[in-house]
Amino acid sequence: MNKTILIVDDELRIRKLIADFLVREGYSTLEADNGRIALELLAKEHIDLVILDVMMPKDDGWTVCKELRKKSNIPVIMLTARGEEVDQLFAFEIGVDEYVTKPFSPKVLTARVNALFRRIDTEKANVYDGLEINTAARQVSINDHSLDLSPKEYELLTYLTENSGKALSRQQILNQVWSYDYFGDLRTVDTHINRLRTKLGDKSTLVQTIRGYGYRFEAEK
Amino acid sequence: MNKTILIVDDELRIRKLIADFLVREGYSTLEADNGRIALELLAKEHIDLVILDVMMPKDDGWTVCKELRKKSNIPVIMLTARGEEVDQLFAFEIGVDEYVTKPFSPKVLTARVNALFRRIDTEKANVYDGLEINTAARQVSINDHSLDLSPKEYELLTYLTENSGKALSRQQILNQVWSYDYFGDLRTVDTHINRLRTKLGDKSTLVQTIRGYGYRFEAEK
DNA sequence: GGAAATTGTTACAGTTCTGTTACAGAATTT
DNA sequence: AAATTCTGTAACAGAACTGTAACAATTTCC
Structure with missing residues (x-):
């Protein structure tokens, strides 16, 4: 079965863009336009990875990530805006696995996703x-x-x-x-x-x- | 044989820092403090990847990268300063494979390098x-x-x-x-x-x- | 067709590489 | 401090690899 990736971003345009390329890479996708829906989906669906935008109106990406981490070790990729200050130590403690800076090339994003899955997969097989x-x-x-x-x-x-x-x-x-x-x-x-x-x-x-x-x-x- | 990484940066301190962590990861390193030497090394030595600082006094990273691309398909990671505007489309056209924003944690850098090699290696699995x-x-x-x-x-x-x-x-x-x-x-x-x-x-x-x-x-x- | 040039094939001896064992010193435990 | 375990190096034997040469087969050219 395909791996499922949850895309959390308030902008429909961005979600569709990302989903488009991930589907092309052979992944299944789910979408959420805010943190609350994201957490609901995480509770219900089997999700293998989360792509999370930092800048969102209701709950920001950090909050969602923190909540998510209480329940799961699902890998998280953060989307950060260019020029946005990112405290790497803070992000690490929260449990972010990777970031991608917006705007990004689809190539970069899918590469990160692939690399992360590879890493997880090899870690799992003990x-x-x-x-x-x-x-x-x-x-x-x-x-x-x-x-x-x-x-x-x-x-x-x-x-x-x-x-x-x-x-x-x-x-x-x-x-x-x-x-x-x-x-x-x-x-x-x-x-x-x-x-x-x-x-x-x-x-x-x-x-x-x-x-x-x-x-x-x-x-x- | 180990993979060899060429580090191009005008600051000795930065070069040593990067080299230190890459060697620890099992890579061999070469260093150049300007673009000209970098290109000379590329012609003589077998190099698998280049880490290139954008800000350098003589030729900047972009110029070096452009020159390099005329002769080789070696993957390039760019070091950019935080807050520095990076036109991703431009970078993509020049043939940059990844960036890392300074200041960076060694963990992030080595992770990028490893991920890039993984990608190259799997792409190479011909x-x-x-x-x-x-x-x-x-x-x-x-x-x-x-x-x-x-x-x-x-x-x-x-x-x-x-x-x-x-x-x-x-x-x-x-x-x-x-x-x-x-x-x-x-x-x-x-x-x-x-x-x-x-x-x-x-x-x-x-x-x-x-x-x-x-x-x-x-x-x- | 026949000679010359080129390449395919095989055998062999020298070289390199790896597995294995032994041993002495270092580190750890008792 | 003694005993035990662990570790790194060296040495040796056997296996694998390699380069050369010699001969066979093939192709080219006249």
């Missing part, structure tokens, strides 16, 4: 073919059988899974899992991959070698 | 008559059946596909896929083409021989 990663508990298990990973092994595994399906070079891995100013041997990565694979047992095939490049985590289809 | 090349995963597949290519074979194939429809001489291929200072036998290219064709199976006809010259990748219409 079970890979029977390998479960509980980030809150910092615990990894295979078929409810807990794995005893060292700190580095855990960090390495989560970096791989967070970028599941992507080729990661040894340098990239070293930069991320160790640190950007760590100047160690690239082969260190290999050793840790080896240790990780050993502990992964028959799930070790999830960690694929890319010869001459690095590694890739891959949940088989 | 399909040629059933042959799919996923550059992010560094993976090639035919009808969802993954091919096991060696590093050279992969590089060769992507070089061919990136120049799809163009005749490439053996020397040109050797210069690009090997390196410009590699002095090997031209027939080495033939051998690798042969290996590649073998692995491509019934898609091998995509790689055409140009007698007396070299090869050409051609997606049939």
Whole structure:
């Protein structure tokens, strides 16, 4: 089923413009011309993402977002007017995921939406073919059988899974899992991959070698 | 190999700040404090993305971007000052892919960069008559059946596909896929083409021989 | 048709790369 | 402080990759 995006803006023209391009990208859309209706829709409908204009006559975007956040972790993209002061820390605390400055090109908006969904989707998938990663508990298990990973092994595994399906070079891995100013041997990565694979047992095939490049985590289809 | 980002800004402080966070994200960086040096670096080095400050004393960001666009399709992120009027249509025509308003949080900047690369990478996930090349995963597949290519074979194939429809001489291929200072036998290219064709199976006809010259990748219409 | 040029194919040896293990020092726990 | 665990490096063996050469097949040109 298509993802549904709720567009909240008091201007019909803007709503239609946005809806037009999102539909073209393959999304379903809902519309609300004020905060109250937006919140009602959120309670009733299954909505995957909200695009929210800051400037609205009744309740402004910030208020709607704050209300929304009490009930949901739905991603929010804010539309801000050019020149409008935006306190990024405030926005972050409220739980805005992205902004787009008006006027915007449809290209930019749809790109943001796509990128945000990709991010959410990858964050959600914490079970890979029977390998479960509980980030809150910092615990990894295979078929409810807990794995005893060292700190580095855990960090390495989560970096791989967070970028599941992507080729990661040894340098990239070293930069991320160790640190950007760590100047160690690239082969260190290999050793840790080896240790990780050993502990992964028959799930070790999830960690694929890319010869001459690095590694890739891959949940088989 | 890491993606390389060129940072163009006249202020050392800003450059270092940006470079710091990008390196932490696993990118390599290059720096230029003016447009001329930026263009020189672009000609010499392999650069995947440019971050460009609009306000610079010699050539402003727009000029640099326009020059750059004559020679390359590298994605560009513009740094604009808050309150600075930006004509988005103008920027779009010049070929700017994203902006970030100063002052910005590193989080916002790196998020933009990551999102842009994701977009580029997924756009790049090209399909040629059933042959799919996923550059992010560094993976090639035919009808969802993954091919096991060696590093050279992969590089060769992507070089061919990136120049799809163009005749490439053996020397040109050797210069690009090997390196410009590699002095090997031209027939080495033939051998690798042969290996590649073998692995491509019934898609091998995509790689055409140009007698007396070299090869050409051609997606049939 | 036949010679020359060009390309396809295969084999092989040298090189590079990766998996694995061992070990010593560092960090952590007891 | 001792014991245990963790970590980074080095070393080695085996596997994969690569470049060259030699020969076969094909195309071009006379």
